[in-house]
Amino acid sequence: MTIEFEAPKPIANQQVMLKTVAENMMRPISREFDENEHDIPWSYVEFMHMAMKAAGGGGGLTVTEKPQEGDEKRPPIGYQKLATQIEMLAWGDVGMYLITPGGGLGAAAVAAAGTPEQKEKFLTRFNSDIPTYAAMCMTEPGAGSDTSAIRTRAVLDEKTNEWVINGEKIFVTGGDKSFTEYEKLGKGFIVVWASIDPTAGRAGMRAFVVESGTAGVKINKLEKKMGIRVSDTAAISLVDVRVPFENMLGSATVEKNNTGFRGAMATFDATRPLVAASGLGVARAALEFLKEKLEENGVKIHYGLPRQKLSNIEREVIDMEIMLKSAWLMTLKAVWMADNKKSNALESSMSKVKAGDVTTKITQKAVEILGPIGYSREFLLEKWMRDAKITDIYEGTGQINRLVVARQILGYSGKELR
DSSP states (O other): OOOOOSOOHHHHHHHHHHHHHIIIIIHHHHHHHHHSTTOOOHHHHHHHHHHHHHTTSTTSSOOOOSOOTTOTTSOOOHHHHHHHHHHHHHHHHHHHHHTSSBOHHHHHHHHHHOOHHHHHHHHGGGGSSSOOBEEEEOOBTTBSSOGGGOOOEEEEETTTTEEEEEEEEEEEETHHHHHSOOTTSOOOEEEEEEESOGGGGGGGEEEEEEETTOTTEEEEEEOOOSSOTTSOEEEEEEEEEEEEGGGEESOSSOOTTOHHHHHHHHHHHHHHHHHHHHHHHHHHHHHHHHHHHHHHTTOOOOTTSOGGGSOHHHHHHHHHHHHHHHHHHHHHHHHHHHHTTOOOHHHHHHHHHHHHHHHHHHHHHHHHHHTHHHHOTTSSHHHHHHHHGGGGTSSSOHHHHHHHHHHHHHTOOTTTOO
């Protein structure tokens, strides 16, 4: 068996278009929308919705497993294709990538744990004529990475056969665009995690699809952030929110070894490598800018020489390139496993940990080496450093993902290794 390191033709072709978008639609307005937090760049949103739809990927960034004509014999590349799309868009502007139309984590949860009927009802709306979003609501004021501490409750009203949800969610990426009924957006939804049986711990956790405009849901505030400022991060309260019985993902029966929670949590095994890809796009942007500025100032990187014959800056740059490429290969392995339906919990978390470290180190080191140029708001490098840190935080912090890796390698459960 031979190993191919060249991108498959469908991926290589799309990268040309996405690089054009990144250079001509994202970079020129990147600073403007960083300084005007939460403003929506509608021209980008609407263009990307139509462009992705025309390319056969639905109305946004989604995994498409159906092969294009003539590619029926090609191995599945849905997640690999999505990872490369995300890396290139994040190279343009990671905040704007995050507002590219599509289902995001919300749709990923439905895809992981929904019934065929639920998938048909909720996922097909991303193919509509206008941009549509979905978001995941998990984190709470008293429950971050420890999902067993979630206090949001869902109680079944047997008279109406509806679930009644009460609770509070914070740090919901894209929560505003997914729930608020904007005139220019389609009917999106949020996926709310709640307990139907607090005594059962994680086995009692379920995810509920709450459609935009549902009574009792309130966007309390939009967070003001260090980075990814064009992307909204919402705090949401739910007071006596009623959703149909069939909007729950998974079985309503609580069993000791219930698979509903595990199935929905498998969402993160598929999406953590995508977060890694977004961070590595930022890291690549910073590294390329650094090399460009060094070259302008007469600093050339001499590859192939022994380290003792290199300058300190040359060694620093080469080490940064090694970090970036190794993290990207780890990410590719994780998405390859997702494409081939292989369990990738270990590789998924490893790619997320590695990318979080690498992205932070590369952007900080680039700013450090360039000094005033790196720190100046005249260039985007300082913004990329601010944008980079989120890679290590959302969809499971670096510390939590290290725990996941340790448990997977050592064979410990969550209770045994915390």
